[in-house]
Amino acid sequence: MKIxxxxxxxxxxxxxxxxxxxxxxxxxxxxxxxxxxxxxxxHKEALADLTVVRTAVNQEHVQLDHPLKAGDEVALFxxxxxx
Amino acid sequence: MKIxxxxxxxxxxxxxxxxxxxxxxxxxxxxxxxxxxxxxxxHKEALADLTVVRTAVNQEHVQLDHPLKAGDEVALFxxxxxx
Amino acid sequence: MxxxxxxxxxxxxxxxxxxxxxxxxxxxxxxxxxVRDMAGGSHIGAMTLEHYPGMTEKxxxxxxxxxxxxxxxxxxxxxxxxxxxxxxxxxxxxxxxSSHREASFEACHFLIDYLKTKxxxxxxxxxxxxxxxxxxEARDNKxxxxxxxx
Amino acid sequence: MxxxxxxxxxxxxxxxxxxxxxxxxxxxxxxxxxVRDMAGGSHIGAMTLEHYPGMTEKxxxxxxxxxxxxxxxxxxxxxxxxxxxxxxxxxxxxxxxSSHREASFEACHFLIDYLKTKxxxxxxxxxxxxxxxxxxEARDNKxxxxxxxx
Numbered sequence: 001m002k003i004x005x006x007x008x009x010x011x012x013x014x015x016x017x018x019x020x021x022x023x024x025x026x027x028x029x030x031x032x033x034x035x036x037x038x039x040x041x042x043h044k045e046a047l048a049d050l051t052v053v054r055t056a057v058n059q060e061h062v063q064l065d066h067p068l069k070a071g072d073e074v075a076l077f078x079x080x081x082x083x
Numbered sequence: 084m085k086i087x088x089x090x091x092x093x094x095x096x097x098x099x100x101x102x103x104x105x106x107x108x109x110x111x112x113x114x115x116x117x118x119x120x121x122x123x124x125x126h127k128e129a130l131a132d133l134t135v136v137r138t139a140v141n142q143e144h145v146q147l148d149h150p151l152k153a154g155d156e157v158a159l160f161x162x163x164x165x166x
Numbered sequence: 167m168x169x170x171x172x173x174x175x176x177x178x179x180x181x182x183x184x185x186x187x188x189x190x191x192x193x194x195x196x197x198x199x200x201v202r203d204m205a206g207g208s209h210i211g212a213m214t215l216e217h218y219p220g221m222t223e224k225x226x227x228x229x230x231x232x233x234x235x236x237x238x239x240x241x242x243x244x245x246x247x248x249x250x251x252x253x254x255x256x257x258x259x260x261x262x263x264s265s266h267r268e269a270s271f272e273a274c275h276f277l278i279d280y281l282k283t284k285x286x287x288x289x290x291x292x293x294x295x296x297x298x299x300x301x302x303e304a305r306d307n308k309x310x311x312x313x314x315x316x
Numbered sequence: 317m318x319x320x321x322x323x324x325x326x327x328x329x330x331x332x333x334x335x336x337x338x339x340x341x342x343x344x345x346x347x348x349x350x351v352r353d354m355a356g357g358s359h360i361g362a363m364t365l366e367h368y369p370g371m372t373e374k375x376x377x378x379x380x381x382x383x384x385x386x387x388x389x390x391x392x393x394x395x396x397x398x399x400x401x402x403x404x405x406x407x408x409x410x411x412x413x414s415s416h417r418e419a420s421f422e423a424c425h426f427l428i429d430y431l432k433t434k435x436x437x438x439x440x441x442x443x444x445x446x447x448x449x450x451x452x453e454a455r456d457n458k459x460x461x462x463x464x465x466x
Contacts (some may be wrong), residue, residue, distance in 0.1 A: 006368055007438035008369055013364065034442060042323055057370035061434065069353045075436075079452030082396060082437025083408050084256075089218055093301045102269060130234035142221035144284065161303030165215065165246060165287025166199055166258050166278055178328020181348065189353035189403040195424075196346045200329065203339035204414060253339040265352060265429065268459070274345070275421050309418065 001070065003036070006044070006077035009053065012046035013039075022068075029055050030064035032074065048074075054079055084153065086119065088129070089160035092136065095129035096122075105151075112138050113147035115157065129161075137162055167242070168226040170217065172249040177259055184241045185263050191240045194263035195274035203253035211292040214302075215248040215257065218286035222246070229280045233262065236276070237269040244277060246285065277311050283310040317392070322399040327409055334391045336415050341390045343414035345424040346382040353403035361373075361442040365398040365407065368436035372396070379430045383412065386426070387419040394427060396435065397432065426463050433460040 001020050005013050026035050033053070037044045047053060055062055056075040066073070084103050088096050109118050116136070122128045131135060138145055140159040151157070167184075169175075177198055185191050203210050226244050233242055241263040251257060260281065262273035289300040319325075326462065327348055335341050348453075353360050376394050383392055392414040401407060412423035439450040 004368070006436070007366060007440070023464050026399065054319075054369055056368075056436070059368075059374045061375075074373065077368070077436060078438060080368070080436050081320065081439045081450045082435045083432040087218070089273045089286065090216060090290070139221055139286070141220075142218075142224045144225075158219070158221065160286060161288060161299065163283065163286050164289045164300045164302050165217070166282040166306075176328050177331055178326050181327055185350060185404070185410070187404075189351070191350050192352045193347060193349045194346070197343060197344045197417070197421070198346070199337060199417075200341050202342045208369070254337075267347070267349075271347070271421070271425050278417065 001010050004009055004075040009076050020078045027050060027051060028068055029066045032068060050054045085156045087158040089162060092129050092159050096125045111151055112145060112149045127140060135161055168230055170222050170246050171207050172247065175245050175259060180243060181261060184243050184261055188240050190265050192265045193270050194261055194266045195270040196261040196291050197274055197278045198256055200257040201251050201255045201257055208297060210253060212250055212252045213291045214250050215287045216227050217248045219220045221286050225285045227260045228276060229284060233273045237272055237273040238266060239264050239269060239281060278304060279309045279313060282306045317381055317460040318373060320372050320396050324406060325409060326394050326418050330393060332412060334393050334411055338390050340415050341413045342415045343417045343420050344411055345420040346409060346411040347424055347428045348406055349407045349408040351401050351405045351407060353404050357391060359373055360403060362400055362402045364400050364440045367398045375384045375435045379427060379434060383423045383426050388416060389419060389423055392463050400403045430458045
């Protein structure tokens with residue numbers, strides 16, 4: 001599973017992109033975020049406040065209850081500020 | 084007093100502009116229009132339906148009860164269709 | 167700024183001039199009106215826009231001033247053409263620049279709605295049945311009425 | 317049409333291309349967003365727009381398709397830049413052309429409001445206090461929420 005980080009999530013985790021293999025009980029986005037927190041202090045800090053983290057799966061905006069499957073591209077980013 | 088006619092009011096009256104001297108009892112725009120109707124069959128036809136005639140005095144939109152004074156520039160035209 | 171002219175205008179160049187040098191501006195909304203070749207089911211070859219020189223400028227300036235009174239605007243522009251125009255030709259442009267997106271949208275919308283009911287222009291269309299003065303549309307009055315202050 | 321690009325765009329030329337050859341179009345409304353040099357009271361030197369390649373295009377296409385589903389539009393355009401931008405630089409343009417003025421205004425407004433909350437762009441501003449990620453604004457969510465279908 002590919003994880004992408006954007007804006008200050010990338011700065012805090014220290015990575016733009018990583019390949020991860022979460023355990024079988026990580027079945028949705030919310031569980032994935034909890035699991036990712038354990039990867040490093042930077043991940044933990046980046047994901048401390050989930051009210052300012054948005055998620056996309058396969059380039060569509062999703063909520064925390066969105067189910068995951070092998071091969072998904074998951075992106076984590078702050079609320080968007082384009083335009 | 085200068086009277087200007089635009090669009091089909093000009094076509095029907097047959098004139099773009101004329102100088103008139105209405106009698107003293109013509110004190111507002113409504114009275115002026117009634118008086119102008121007598122100038123020619125074309126004027127009468129042009130002013131037959133006042134619901135489709137708009138008026139300006141000195142280049143400001145006005146209603147029929149707007150008072151007139153010597154030297155006013157009075158314009159008669161259909162509802163505007165610019166833009 | 168307002169301009170009444172026979173010649174075409176360059177929308178991009180006008181917008182560029184409007185916002186140049188003012189870095190308070192966050193956005194500019196612009197409306198460009200174009201001659202359609204169908205109106206009321208009749209094919210239109212071309213049209214001639216007549217106006218009332220003097221009053222036109224006066225009314226456009228009043229409309230612009232009213233927009234600037236109502237919204238926090240950094241720049242405004244109205245250009246209206248007259249004379250003979252073909253289908254596809256630009257007739258009018260209105261633009262409003264502001265630090266606030268909402269203000270720029272509302273003010274631009276106000277400019278064109280008010281212009282449609284207050285600026286002394288009249289369209290004479292060449293139709294298949296001959297030249298015809300365009301009638302005012304009730305929906306234009308309705309659009310302008312929305313901006314009446316309560 | 318949508319485009320995501322580093323380079324600047326020519327607003328007038330884009331509008332010209334958008335409406336060329338379609339004489340059903342009566343008007344086009346266009347919004348151009350520009351980099352301001354003040355935000356939240358801090359002076360901004362420049363900013364860098366980051367985006368999510370792939371998802372950006374997908375979201376912009378979805379927003380455009382939604383506008384065309386909701387309003388009778390003849391043509392639509394969204395151009396969004398990324399990379400480093402200075403105050404006064406154009407960031408984005410949205411345009412909607414229609415035979416109906418109201419439709420072009422509403423659709424253009426919808427395009428920019430939706431883009432602001434759905435397109436994956438993030439602004440990093442150079443401020444006097446150092447580089448700072450711009451926080452999303454509640455009023456942008458409110459602006460987008462107005463378009464929710466009942």
